[in-house]
Amino acid sequence: MITKSPRPPLPNHLLSHPVLLSAIQSADRDRLNAILGEILKSNPPALDIASSALLVNGPSTTDDIENKEEPRKRYEKCLHCDEEYDVLDNEENSCGWHEGQLEPDYDSNVWDDWDEDCHGRIDDQEEAFPEGFVWNCCEAKGDDDEPCMVDFHVP
Numbered sequence: 001m002i003t004k005s006p007r008p009p010l011p012n013h014l015l016s017h018p019v020l021l022s023a024i025q026s027a028d029r030d031r032l033n034a035i036l037g038e039i040l041k042s043n044p045p046a047l048d049i050a051s052s053a054l055l056v057n058g059p060s061t062t063d064d065i066e067n068k069e070e071p072r073k074r075y076e077k078c079l080h081c082d083e084e085y086d087v088l089d090n091e092e093n094s095c096g097w098h099e100g101q102l103e104p105d106y107d108s109n110v111w112d113d114w115d116e117d118c119h120g121r122i123d124d125q126e127e128a129f130p131e132g133f134v135w136n137c138c139e140a141k142g143d144d145d146e147p148c149m150v151d152f153h154v155p
């Protein structure tokens with residue numbers, strides 16, 4: 001079973017500032033990056049907090065011994081599943097994905113009465129009707145959660 005790394009908890013101490021909390025949650029990533037940069041510039045303790053939350057020491061892979069003591073990112077985005085993962089919690093079955101593409105399964109009865117002129121292109125329905133699609137790598141149905149590839153997450 002593939003487990004996703006847990007999302008960080010909400011900053012509960014901000015519950016007494018609901019508008020600020022809401023503003024943080026709706027701000028876009030670049031804006032938050034810029035604000036975090038400002039906070040870190042003028043606040044050494046905040047720099048420590050950010051470093052211990054976001055960095056980790058040690059090689060990024062077993063064969064990467066060159067930079068052993070260099071701090072590196074604790075959270076990476078995975079090439080395969082596109083999820084953020086914790087490099088300290090990455091095992092050989094942490095990631096699941098499909099090598100191939102999701103393709104319409106025209107034999108599926110989902111499409112029996114489908115009229116592309118009024119219902120839309122079948123190719124565009126993979127989110128709405130995953131059961132009408134198959135993975136061309138392993139023939140798994142689009143609504144079947146079992147990935148055909150399982151391995152470590154890869155940065």
Ligand SMILES: [Zn+2]
Binds near residue numbers: 135136137138148149
């Ligand atoms: Zn597959």
Ligand SMILES: [Zn+2]
Binds near residue numbers: 082095096153
């Ligand atoms: Zn992954």
